Amino acid sequence: MKIFKSFIILIKIIIVFFIISCKERNSLRLADDKIVKVIKTARSYIGAPYQYGGTTSKGIDCSGLLRNSFNKVDVSIPRTSKEQSKIGVRVKLKNIQRGDMVFFAFKRGKKITHVGLVTSISKKKITFIHSSTQKGVIEENLLAPHYLKKLVLIRRIL
Numbered sequence: 820m821k822i823f824k825s826f827i828i829l830i831k832i833i834i835v836f837f838i839i840s841c842k843e844r845n846s847l848r849l850a851d852d853k854i855v856k857v858i859k860t861a862r863s864y865i866g867a868p869y870q871y872g873g874t875t876s877k878g879i880d881c882s883g884l885l886r887n888s889f890n891k892v893d894v895s896i897p898r899t900s901k902e903q904s905k906i907g908v909r910v911k912l913k914n915i916q917r918g919d920m921v922f923f924a925f926k927r928g929k930k931i932t933h934v935g936l937v938t939s940i941s942k943k944k945i946t947f948i949h950s951s952t953q954k955g956v957i958e959e960n961l962l963a964p965h966y967l968k969k970l971v972l973i974r975r976i977l
Contacts, residue, residue, distance in 0.1 A: 850977050853892040854918035857977070858938050861888040861948045864956040881934045881950045885920060888936065894976060900934035907976035915940065915973055921947055921961060922972040929971050937961070 861884055863876075870878025874887060882900040889896045897903050904922045915921075915937055923933040935949030938958055945961040961967065 853894070853977050856892050857888045857894075857918055858936065858948070860891040861885070861936050861956075862938070862958075864950075865948070865958070866955060867950070868955040869950050869952045879950050879956065884948070884950045884956060885934055885936055889976070892977075896976065901931050903934055904931045904972055904974060907974040910973040910975050912970070912973060915945060916975065918975070918977050920974045920976070921970060922974070923966065923969040924971045925969055931971060933969075935961075 864879055864884055864887075867876045867879050869880060871880050872883070873879040874883040879887070882898060882903055885903060886896050886898055896906060900922060903920060907920065910916075910919055917937050917939060919937045921935045921937060922931045923935075924930055925932045933949065935947040937945060937947050939946040943962070946958050947961045947966075948956065948958045950956045951959075959966065961970065
């Protein structure tokens with residue numbers, strides 16, 4: 820009888836772990852679906868010209884691009900790159916993932932002046948999308964020296 824009770828308890832524990840595991844996988848899948856949609860939305864702006872304070876395909880800035888993209892999955896983020904840099908979880912470059920926000924300081928010091936969104940990762944390249952003052956919305960390599968030396972922060976909200 821004691822062995823039977825122990826067996827029943829073991830089965831219950833296995834079932835609980837299975838249920839928790841399924842819920843975690845579903846949560847991860849849901850987050851990944853959102854990331855795909857955020858990236859797809861951001862890419863729909865490729866070719867749009869840069870416009871300070873802009874939020875449409877006729878002209879958009881870097882923080883407006885990210886705000887519009889995250890809004891598409893009902894995630895509200897602040898309007899400016901400085902404020903956006905304060906939300907989410909800080910991530911190290913070695914742990915970067917698609918959907919992470921990358922923040923840059925292009926002026927003196929470490930003051931954040933620009934933001935982009937990681938769209939793909941391979942062994943030699945981390946691609947991010949942003950609204951460049953010169954080129955408009957474009958995808959570029961984060962590991963390019965120009966960007967890497969100005970990178971100051973990575974944040975994850977999904």
